[in-house]
Amino acid sequence: MSSVKVTFSRTVGRARNLSSTALAIGAFLAATALLFALGLERAEGSSLTLAAVWAAAVSPVLPVLAAVLSMDVWSDERLSGRIDSILSVSVLERDIVIGKFLGVWSMCMLATLVSLAACMIVLSRIEPSVFVKTGMFSFVPGILALAIQSFLWCSFSVVMSALFRHAAAAACMSVAFLCGLPRGLWAALLAWSPEGRTIYGEMPFDAHALDMALGFFPVGIVLSYVIVAFALLFVCIKCVESMRLVGRGAVKSRMSTGFVVFLSLVLAWLLVALAARLNIVAGLPVGLSSKFSQRTRGILAESSGEVFATCFLPRNDPRFRPVGHMLRLLRTESTAQGGANIVIRYVDPRWDLGDAQRLVRSGVSEDSVVFERNRRRIVVPLSDSIGERIFASAILKLSTHQSRNTIYWTKGHGEVSFGDYSAFGMSDISRELSRDGFHNLSLDLSIDSQIPSDCALIIVAGAKEDFSRVETERLDSYLRRGGRLLALVGEDGYGVLTSVMSAWGLRLSNEKPIGAKTFSGSDIVAPISSTHAVTTPLAGTQIVFEHPIALEPSAMSTASSADGVEFTELVRAGGRCLAAAVERGNDSGSDLALRPTRMVVIGDSLFAMNGQLLSRGNANMNFFMNCVAYLAGTGALTSGGEDGDRFVTGMDRDARIRYAQLVVGVIPFAAFVLLLAYSQIRRRRS
Numbered sequence: 001m002s003s004v005k006v007t008f009s010r011t012v013g014r015a016r017n018l019s020s021t022a023l024a025i026g027a028f029l030a031a032t033a034l035l036f037a038l039g040l041e042r043a044e045g046s047s048l049t050l051a052a053v054w055a056a057a058v059s060p061v062l063p064v065l066a067a068v069l070s071m072d073v074w075s076d077e078r079l080s081g082r083i084d085s086i087l088s089v090s091v092l093e094r095d096i097v098i099g100k101f102l103g104v105w106s107m108c109m110l111a112t113l114v115s116l117a118a119c120m121i122v123l124s125r126i127e128p129s130v131f132v133k134t135g136m137f138s139f140v141p142g143i144l145a146l147a148i149q150s151f152l153w154c155s156f157s158v159v160m161s162a163l164f165r166h167a168a169a170a171a172c173m174s175v176a177f178l179c180g181l182p183r184g185l186w187a188a189l190l191a192w193s194p195e196g197r198t199i200y201g202e203m204p205f206d207a208h209a210l211d212m213a214l215g216f217f218p219v220g221i222v223l224s225y226v227i228v229a230f231a232l233l234f235v236c237i238k239c240v241e242s243m244r245l246v247g248r249g250a251v252k253s254r255m256s257t258g259f260v261v262f263l264s265l266v267l268a269w270l271l272v273a274l275a276a277r278l279n280i281v282a283g284l285p286v287g288l289s290s291k292f293s294q295r296t297r298g299i300l301a302e303s304s305g306e307v308f309a310t311c312f313l314p315r316n317d318p319r320f321r322p323v324g325h326m327l328r329l330l331r332t333e334s335t336a337q338g339g340a341n342i343v344i345r346y347v348d349p350r351w352d353l354g355d356a357q358r359l360v361r362s363g364v365s366e367d368s369v370v371f372e373r374n375r376r377r378i379v380v381p382l383s384d385s386i387g388e389r390i391f392a393s394a395i396l397k398l399s400t401h402q403s404r405n406t407i408y409w410t411k412g413h414g415e416v417s418f419g420d421y422s423a424f425g426m427s428d429i430s431r432e433l434s435r436d437g438f439h440n441l442s443l444d445l446s447i448d449s450q451i452p453s454d455c456a457l458i459i460v461a462g463a464k465e466d467f468s469r470v471e472t473e474r475l476d477s478y479l480r481r482g483g484r485l486l487a488l489v490g491e492d493g494y495g496v497l498t499s500v501m502s503a504w505g506l507r508l509s510n511e512k513p514i515g516a517k518t519f520s521g522s523d524i525v526a527p528i529s530s531t532h533a534v535t536t537p538l539a540g541t542q543i544v545f546e547h548p549i550a551l552e553p554s555a556m557s558t559a560s561s562a563d564g565v566e567f568t569e570l571v572r573a574g575g576r577c578l579a580a581a582v583e584r585g586n587d588s589g590s591d592l593a594l595r596p597t598r599m600v601v602i603g604d605s606l607f608a609m610n611g612q613l614l615s616r617g618n619a620n621m622n623f624f625m626n627c628v629a630y631l632a633g634t635g636a637l638t639s640g641g642e643d644g645d646r647f648v649t650g651m652d653r654d655a656r657i658r659y660a661q662l663v664v665g666v667i668p669f670a671a672f673v674l675l676l677a678y679s680q681i682r683r684r685r686s
């Protein structure tokens with residue numbers, strides 16, 4: 001057996017007998033599980049994957065585990081005096097250092113795999129639907145990312161152990177240099193800069209782990225990790241070699257060793273600087289999901305001709321890789337659906353000066369994606385987010401022309417504003433409507449006697465005051481001419497046009513939902529199961545209401561005359577209808593002048609506000625957009641379901657509590673007890 005294998009087995013065997021190892025692994029499992037549980041909640045509705053959320057939870061804790069597991073691989077040898085007997089054996093210092101390093105690295109990776117198994121097994125038991133879009137191989141990039149990072153952390157921690165006689169001092173220095181110093185400097189940089197995170201982005205170590213977990217491996221970054229790790233191992237070898245010279249007065253030899261160490265660090269710095277110049281990115285196809293929603297597939301299938309997509313972004317921008325990946329997936333899916341031929345172009349403002357200048361002169365700003373077709377242009381800024389819905393909406397606007405393309409929002413009754421960017425505004429919804437080709441304008445029914453002819457529908461968003469008789473008559477007249485209305489009922493129920501709603505087939509109910517599923521304890525989770533045109537594409541998803549008001553059909557909905565109104569429940573929870581659609585004149589024909597009257601009433605005005613859309617992953621945005629598509633008459637083209645690139649767990653409050661109890665408390669404690677008992681048994685036997 002080689003000396004490396006012997007040292008490796010002794011390092012692992014000795015670590016298993018230490019109670020500090022049991023404590024470190026138990027704490028590591030608890031910390032990573034806690035961060036993962038919190039990450040699941042924060043990632044709801046984002047474009048992250050399950051594997052990326054897990055890797056992002058493990059990455060910040062991994063340096064601490066490496067520091068604790070490495071703290072006594074050399075320190076204990078020096079403190080106990082065993083270092084002299086070790087160095088007296090005719091074994092190369094290189095083999096001893098590599099053996100100890102591999103032992104620590106293997107234990108770090110084993111603990112990482114145990115963390116993955118514990119988190120995913122429990123999650124699969126509590127919420128199996130999370131793994132519908134996640135396969136076993138999707139975790140490979142995340143494991144590789146953590147292996148690359150732990151390679152560096154373990155090598156640094158082994159060096160610290162060789163420099164200090166006390167294990168605690170070595171661990172403290174490792175944690176300080178690997179965690180405290182870089183994160184402290186980064187926090188100070190963000191606090192000092194007025195723009196903060198907008199310019200500098202995320203912490204580099206966290207960003208590297210997340211990028212690689214998503215399947216993007218920057219060659220320069222990976223080489224930098226490996227170069228620094230090998231340089232540190234070389235430093236450790238030289239430190240161990242210098243221990244042979246202690247007490248022998250070999251000043252020149254020790255000085256030459258220090259000079260060699262200095263040169264090796266300088267060389268490593270130069271190699272890292274050279275590697276940083278590489279813009280090559282190795283992509284693994286298992287990192288990102290390539291499943292598109294029904295909405296996107298419908299848009300691509302209806303598109304035709306050639307669509308030019310220009311990515312106007314520097315190649316070293318972190319968004320360049322996911323944007324390019326999404327564009328390539330759209331091109332592949334469009335070809336599969338028999339739609340438009342998407343031609344992808346890349347313009348780097350630093351290198352492609354001619355093309356960049358032409359784009360800027362035409363009014364296109366940097367950090368955007370430009371879609372062009374038949375002299376029409378849609379510019380998608382990347383300042384907000386990168387996702388399937390945004391790009392699909394741009395293609396939709398290029399492919400369709402709507403005669404009624406304006407949505408009028410009533411005002412003057414305390415309604416929610418579509419231009420309000422606060423948590424209680426609806427700017428996110430209005431931005432999505434604009435991306436789908438609609439214009440958003442305000443409408444004051446007390447002043448405007450005529451509804452404009454370009455009106456696709458009217459939205460009453462949580463009015464707090466009643467409409468006047470004149471306003472009610474104008475709105476009722478608009479509906480009788482085949483108008484469309486979307487009403488969001490406020491919490492108190494005022495201003496919801498009670499008389500108009502009753503005349504058109506529905507009314508408010510005093511009954512409250514009972515026994516409905518909840519996330520936070522105060523909200524209500526309503527699963528979608530109806531077969532209406534609005535909800536069919538959303539089957540299996542769920543909407544979250546804050547303070548919903550129940551709805552029920554009025555006498556008009558049961559009329560058997562030609563003027564009868566068809567009442568359809570859209571969302572039901574706790575035994576009550578929380579959203580409904582009514583329609584009259586469905587058999588009038590396709591003539592726009594005789595188009596049927598449609599109205600959708602949702603018993604909650606909070607469900608589509610910015611704060612609600614941002615706080616958790618749900619189908620609220622999609623449900624609202626489908627209601628608009630149904631009312632505006634754009635058909636199935638815009639009535640898609642959940643975006644294929646959106647992360648949704650579907651866990652309610654009770655499920656999250658059970659999950660946290662198991663993965664943060666029970667499993668880490670059980671692992672600690674088992675490892676501690678094993679170490680005690682081994683000690684007694686020895």
